[in-house]
Amino acid sequence: MGNEYRAKVFKSGNSVALRLPKALGIADGAEMVLREEAGKFTFEPAPVERKRIDLTGIYGSCPGLKPLSRDERMMEPRELDWEGKLLRRD
Structure with a gap:
């Protein structure tokens, strides 16, 4: 199993947010996919959409x-x- 990190949930406007440790190497502004299953949460980087050229x-x-x-x-x-x-x- 990988490393274990602890993070705190805090209020951000009308939402709650989770501050992720810098040690995870996630870039600022990265888009993530969050899944909830039976009370457990997992997240992973969102798939990158291929760029189209606008002619x-x-x-x-x-x-x-x-x-x-x-x-x-x-x-x-x-x-x-x-x-x-x-x-x-x-």
């Missing part, structure tokens, strides 16, 4: 760029050479 700000900033038509997006079938094996894609 809406660059729309129109490339004056020569235009959307491709359906016909322009189609590619002619061609032979591919992967690992010395000639593959035909039809």
